[in-house]
Amino acid sequence: MQREIELGILPEKIADETHIVQQGAAQLNIAPARIKGVKIRKRSIDARGRQVVFRIRVIFYIDETPTPEILNVQYANVADAPHVVIIGAGPAGLFAALRCLERGLRPVLVERGKNVQERRRDLAALNKAGIVNPDSNYCFGEGGAGTYSDGKLYTRSNKRGDVQRVLQILVAHGATEDILVDARPHIGTNKLPHIIQAIRHTILEYGGEIHFNSRVVTITEAFGRATGVTLASGEHIEANHIILATGHSARDLFELFHRKRWLAEPKPFALGVRIEHPQEIIDQAQYHCAVRSEHLPPAYYSLVEQVDGRGVFSFCMCPGGVIAPCATDKGEVVVNGWSPSKRNNPYANSGTVVQVNLEDVPHAARYPFALLDFQHEVEERAYVVGGGNLVAPAQRMVDFVQGKLSDSLPANSYKPGTKSALLSEVLPPFVHDALRKALPLFGKKMKGYYTNEAILVGVESRTSSPIRIPRDKDTLQHPQIKGLYPCGEGAGYAGGIVSAAIDGMNCADAITD
Known part of the structure; x- marks a missing residue:
């Protein structure tokens, strides 16, 4: 039998499972020995009273042994599958790529910036000498703006998709399980780059592609349908499906929409x-x-x-x-x-x-x-x-x-x-x-x-994008360009790591639905 209750625990006792079992047994009016396991579902700090306490929601396993929860994600090898071009390797782009693997599509990620390791040098130049690399900075590069600016995961986006699944995927790639229970989950700038690197390895292991230092200069289309992207190097990548997940600071791509007279709105x-x-x-x-x-x-x-x-x-x-x-x-x-x-x-x-x-x-x-x-x-x-x-x-x-x-x-x-x-x-x-x-x-x-x-x-000033790129609410495609999926913070549909990740997954789903 399982029972879920809320407890108030003093800060000095929050890591003491024996104390939590005793408090739970007293509230449930059972002997502590009957509790065979505990699982904390949510944890927050309550500082409203004079005594600060942790409020925790706990599942108590009574007369039964808990079974561990395992995230079951089935990634197929997609090396020979039809491909989807994803512009931007921030949370929207990375989670779109992971969902493509689940859906049997080959993600081709195109990122203007560098990988997480190489970005460090450009951030050092920013901090020490005030030198800005327009393609590699706190906003651009593998992992996007969140990688080196905190990794806060608090969101109110439950109605947009499965928040818990996003957190579980992050745990599967190296985040601590604390993010599954904390009211305001947070990874930290020192730890998030390793998680982003692990996600990259998953994408590559199952047949995806990632192109760093590859800035998109134009999106090509014919007869109202996306046909591919052209990079600053001159390389052209053909594609029938393009997820535009550039983040809120890619002004050059906003200007591209203006030049092409594609719909965009303040x-x-x-x-x-x-x-x-x-x-x-x-x-x-x-x-x-x-x-x-x-x-x-x-x-x-x-x-x-x-x-x-x-x-x-x-x-x-x-x-x-x-x-x-x-x-x-x-x-x-x-x-x-x-x-x-x-x-x-x-x-x-x-x-x-x-x-x-x-x-x-x-x-x-x-x-x-x-x-x-x-x-x-x-x-x-x-x-x-x-x-x-x-x-x-x-x-x-x-x-x-x-x-x-x-x-x-x-x-x-x-x-x-x-x-x-x-x-x-x-x-x-x-x-x-x-x-x-x-x-x-x-x-x-x-x-x-x-x-x-x-x-x-x-x-x-970069709290969110001052531009929204419109999309059909059912197909998530741009109303003028079929096969083009405006996505995440840059397109105006997310406001942080988790909501951007959810939107990336939703766009990948829209391609296969």
Whole structure:
């Protein structure tokens, strides 16, 4: 017999299975000896009361031995099967490729960037010297933007597909089983590259192809049907089915759609800054303590406020994390955040952004690239105000709200460096004003948040794609080009690793349904 119940467990006891069995037996009113096994289904931290506890949902196996769950994925050798070209080796592209293997199709992945090992050199050049390789950076390369910017797996995308299956596939390729139970699963930038490499080996082992350093310059079509892709090298790969999984920063392919007069449309996105606090401030606020217990992870927060009818919210929060330079071209400053698996850096950072709607940008109603151009202009201003070499304009939090240039900036994690500046010179007025009003309100929600010990670093602008490439809701094909499947974050249909992976699998399914 199996019974599932919820327990509250003190942090110092969360790793003690004997204690969990005793607590479960007491609640079930049975002898502990009758419990032959336990399985934690979900685990989260409850810090609402004075005593912080872990809330866990546990299956207790009573008078029976549990059988281990094994992910059964049947991959066929597809070396001689019909092929599908997949543009982009981020989570959407990689999981589309894995699903192609299941469906008996040969995935041919075409990635403009480098593999995960070779990307490291370009990231080092970004951080140390401010040198941007437009084809290999935090956004482009094997694994996509998530590989070196955290690997957070939290999603609300359950209605789009099987979230648990995505997590199980990641575990099968080397992720810890913790991601199957944690309320906010997280792999960590130090561990995710090895998992991505294992997925690559699976794709190749079963007959797929992967082409790195292969930027697509055009998608060919005839009589309204996709016929293939042409690479910057001049090579042409014929294909009747193309999954477009390029990520949210592939502006050159968005421009390709514009040149070919293929349908694309503006999409609202969010824009703001990355805010960093000393991690201890967040721990003290969230855990109601002077010093965080060694049995608790660095604390997380999520904040949202409506300001004059406009949403302002925290995004991609990184406890124990680092602010990273995520520019994809020269002359722009873009920031994001990531954490290692242990989340053991001394700072906590989060994107804090303001909703940008179509009516905020001139001509957006009739020019599909208006929001994309708007995004780029802000990134270029950040570069100019920062003074070059990816130095980011920054301001202390209270100074920002009061409109004062900071006399000094606190130590922070952004390696290319920060320069004291008025962020009003970078951010659009409606974004700047909304942030100024929201931050003191956030401070009322979370003690210690509103402080000059916190730094605002500009700009956080790649929250999602400012373009949506339309597709038929049933076939998932572009309405003008049959056989072309817009997919993932870049096409406007996902918002993170898990949702992008699900969308990749859905597009592969659409080809064979």
